Amino acid sequence: MASASENITQSTSPSLSRLKPLIGIKVEVTGQPESSGCETTGGEGKASCGTSDGPEDMSPEVWEKVKNHPCYSEEAHHHYARMHVAVAPACNIQCNYCNRKYDCSNESRPGVVSQKLTPEQAVKKVIAVASEIPQMTVLGIAGPGDALASPQKTFETFRMLQEQAPDIKLCLSTNGLMLPEYVDEICKYNIDHVTITINMIDAEVGEKIYPWIFYNHKRYYGREAAQILTDRQMQGLEMLTARGVLTKVNSVLIPGVNDKHLYEVNRAVKSRGAFLHNIMPLISEAEHGTVYGLTGQRGPSAQELKDVQDACMGGANLMRHCRQCRADAVGLLGEDRSDEFTLDQIEQMDVVYDLEKRRAYQEGVEAERQAQQSAKHDALATVTADADDSMKVMVAVATTGGGKVNEHFGHATEFQIYEITSSSTTFVGHRRVDLYCQGGFGEDEQLPSIVNAINDCHAVLVAKIGACPRDELLAAGIEPVDAYAHEFIEKAALTWFADYRARVAKGEITHVARGDAAIRQGAFMAA
């Protein structure tokens, strides 16, 4: 590896520098000439050298489409909000991780039922929310069943929204079974993002995930069902790509079922034009009443999830900031304001849809976002990298957004996890936790679960932390760090790590490897 310097490798074109925030967000401090920057570790899913499958960096046109989409741009999700409307309750396949009595359990609040809406009610809700939350730029239909198993309801909602709120981007999520049938409709309503859940490309794997599908007036079971499903998914993906519709692929990581296989899925969907691949952990608990919950199929640990995501780097761009939100979620990712917009409440709202006001607000958001980007860039320019070494650790960060270490430990409902080397920081994902500092009761019981959630980290960077959790974190081997409060995350992480390595070198502390961490399973209620 080339010797490191103080240079910060940014995208070659200034206009593309904002490409950085997408997934991975790796900030390199390295003097390695770009022409030889071929190592896969430098690519966080978008290796600059590409693979035999072709170029992978996002084109400016694609970036233009996704930059304000919270689900596709890790950085945008701090600034823009999305909402889902539950107009499509029916589904046409059965997944072993799903119990249709509830919403899909692979989301933030398994076991909770979304409030079903008619297309008219949904449109009213969208207009009310968009007026109240001007940074709401994206409307998705993601169920609670399959958006294309109730095509009339889905497309009727899109049609009305296109008329009444033309500035809102529309997207939908589907299992892909009926996708080839509806590609024309999708294009007709200017839907520019589609998500397909693809858990396998091999029916032998698929039969362990899907007991049956309902297709062409007939139920198919086992391997035959899985074969039809995968054929239709691939066909639909190819058709969307041919029509220029951006397609993201979601995969649920099911240990022992498709963990090894997801690498092949990643390559297959990339070759068919998927621009983003989101690998999510299975959420499985007996009380959800799913087949997997009842048979004891476990979800992956944090390390297992990261291993699969890392193995898939260099293929389709990986997304790591997914919060597995609900089919009726409202707000920024990781926060759910759906309780403020129930049917009864929106009935009473006096709503005026003011396009001009929304546009002005969003211009303000954009200016603030640009300022943050350049401030971060300036801050990082002052960080110097030491001689190259192979030490690599993970840190947890408490943040309220803005790319800074600015959340109190006790107020954090989730931690951002970064992997750091002497010269780079890579965003790994989020770990959700219950509020430690809730006031009242149960505080002491919360702490062990937080420690479990970030147990693979050497440090937790916070704006502030109380004496009691500080001691307990130290006892667990996790260093609480509040010295970098309100600094940019990458700068704080790199500076802390330089200090950490200095202390190790001086013999003040001993560097020991951390263990694995647990991915939160139960219902997340703190949103």
Add this chain to the structure above:
Amino acid sequence: MAYKIVGSQCTGCSACEPECPNVAIFEKNGVFYIKPEKCTECLGHFDEAQCVAACPVDNTCIIDTAYPRYQAA
């Protein structure tokens, strides 16, 4: 006989409603029902009863023994 929907098990997902070739299925208070006089058990239309095949909850669309088997004309 006609099919009926076990109300306590119906999730109200509506998967069955558009599949019925006889438009015999309707919703009331979030749960779906089959009008027995319209149900033909899908005879003459499909090999299997569409409500049964589409329903995500096993044993929720079942034969209603209170009615005689449907006889195709």
